[in-house]
Amino acid sequence: MRTLVTIQRVKKITAIPESDFLELAHIMGWQCVVKKGEFQEGDLGVYFEVDSFLPIHPRYEFLRGSSYRENVDNGEGFRIRTVKLRGQLSQGLFLPLSLLSFPELEGFNEGDDVTEKLGVKKWFIPETATAGGIVIGERPPGMPTSDEIRIQSATDLIARLSGKPYYITTKMDGTSGTVYYIDRKIGCCSRNKEIKDEQDALYWLPVYKYGLREKLAALGKNIILIGEICGPGIQKNKLRLPAIEWYVFDIIDMDAGHCIPYDKICELCADLEVAAVPLEERGESFAYSIEELLEKARGKYPSGLDKEGIVVRDADRPKIISFKVLNNDALLKEKD
Numbered sequence: 001m002r003t004l005v006t007i008q009r010v011k012k013i014t015a016i017p018e019s020d021f022l023e024l025a026h027i028m029g030w031q032c033v034v035k036k037g038e039f040q041e042g043d044l045g046v047y048f049e050v051d052s053f054l055p056i057h058p059r060y061e062f063l064r065g066s067s068y069r070e071n072v073d074n075g076e077g078f079r080i081r082t083v084k085l086r087g088q089l090s091q092g093l094f095l096p097l098s099l100l101s102f103p104e105l106e107g108f109n110e111g112d113d114v115t116e117k118l119g120v121k122k123w124f125i126p127e128t129a130t131a132g133g134i135v136i137g138e139r140p141p142g143m144p145t146s147d148e149i150r151i152q153s154a155t156d157l158i159a160r161l162s163g164k165p166y167y168i169t170t171k172m173d174g175t176s177g178t179v180y181y182i183d184r185k186i187g188c189c190s191r192n193k194e195i196k197d198e199q200d201a202l203y204w205l206p207v208y209k210y211g212l213r214e215k216l217a218a219l220g221k222n223i224i225l226i227g228e229i230c231g232p233g234i235q236k237n238k239l240r241l242p243a244i245e246w247y248v249f250d251i252i253d254m255d256a257g258h259c260i261p262y263d264k265i266c267e268l269c270a271d272l273e274v275a276a277v278p279l280e281e282r283g284e285s286f287a288y289s290i291e292e293l294l295e296k297a298r299g300k301y302p303s304g305l306d307k308e309g310i311v312v313r314d315a316d317r318p319k320i321i322s323f324k325v326l327n328n329d330a331l332l333k334e335k336d
Helices: 058-067 156-161 202-210 212-219 262-272 290-296 328-333
Strands: 005-009 012-015 022-027 030-035 044-048 052-054 068-071 075-079 082-085 088-091 093-096 135-138 166-171 175-182 185-189 193-195 223-230 245-253 279-283 309-314 322-326
Touching: 022 044, 030 093, 052 058, 058 068, 058 075, 082 328, 175 202, 175 212, 185 193, 185 202, 185 212, 202 212, 202 223, 202 245, 212 262, 245 262, 290 309, 290 322, 322 328
Parallel strands: none
Antiparallel strands: 005 044, 012 022, 022 030, 030 088, 044 093, 052 075, 068 075, 082 088, 135 193, 166 279, 166 309, 175 185, 175 223, 223 245, 309 322
C-alpha cells in the first residue's frame, strides 16, 4: 500500500498576507493552509498527501462541502486535492495530532505511516475511456510497478543526488503499461493487473503495434519494459496525439538483475522501433533546490497544454535515486 498519511512535524509557520484566520504550515517539502494559531513550529500533526481518499468519519465532516465524492471506482469518502486558498497553494491536509480526534494513533511517532490505521486509500482517477482489456490476475510476482515518489515527500533525495550526474525526462500524461518477456513468455500489465492477450486490449497495443512479440523473442533476453501509453481516450489526451503511442521510461534486464541507464534505454528502444520518454536535461553535477525543481516542472507539452511534470534520476546508478516533480499548474486545473 502506498504511504499516504504520516505523522509529521511542522518545520515552520508563515503568514498569509491580508488573512486574519489562515496561515501556512510547512511539512517536509509541502505546504498546507491551516487555521491561524492551530499549530506552532515543532508541533506534530497528521499529514494527508494529495490523492488521499479519506473514509466517512465525523472528524472529516468539515470537508463535505468541498471534498465529498462518491463513485463506482472509489466508493464514498473525501478526496484531498491541491487547491489554492487566499492565493496560496495548499498541498494536502494537515490536522493536529490529538488523542481526542485520533485515539487510534496513541503511541505513534514522527514519520510513522498511519495510512492503513486510518483506513485511507489512494484516490483512483480512471485513466482511460477505452477498453483496457480483460484482467486475468495480479501483476506477476516480482514485477516492478511505476509509481515514483513525489520529491516533497522525500526531500532527502535532493541532498543524496547533489553533485552527482543526473538526467531529467518529461513525465508523459497517460496510463502506465508494462510489457515483459520472461522465460520465452510475453505478457502485458496495467499499473496493477495482468491483462489477457487480445489484439484490441489497450495494454497489449505496444506488442501488436510495434511487433514486440517477434522482436523480443529475437532479442533472446529476459526483460521488462515499462512505459506510458498516451493518446486518444487516455487522460484527455493532453499531448493531442492522433493515435495511441507508447513512451518507454524503464527497462529492466532481468538476467543482469537491474535497470539499464537512459542511453541504453534509447539504444534498445531504437532497435525495437519504439519511443523513449523525452530527455529534458542532463548534467554532471546535480544542484537544484526543491523550489527550482518545482519551477522546472512547469511548462507545456508541444500541444500547448500543461505538462504533468518531470522525473529526475541518478545517471550513474539508474533508479537508485529517482523521483517525480509534478506541475502545480496542472494539479490546480485537475478535475474529478
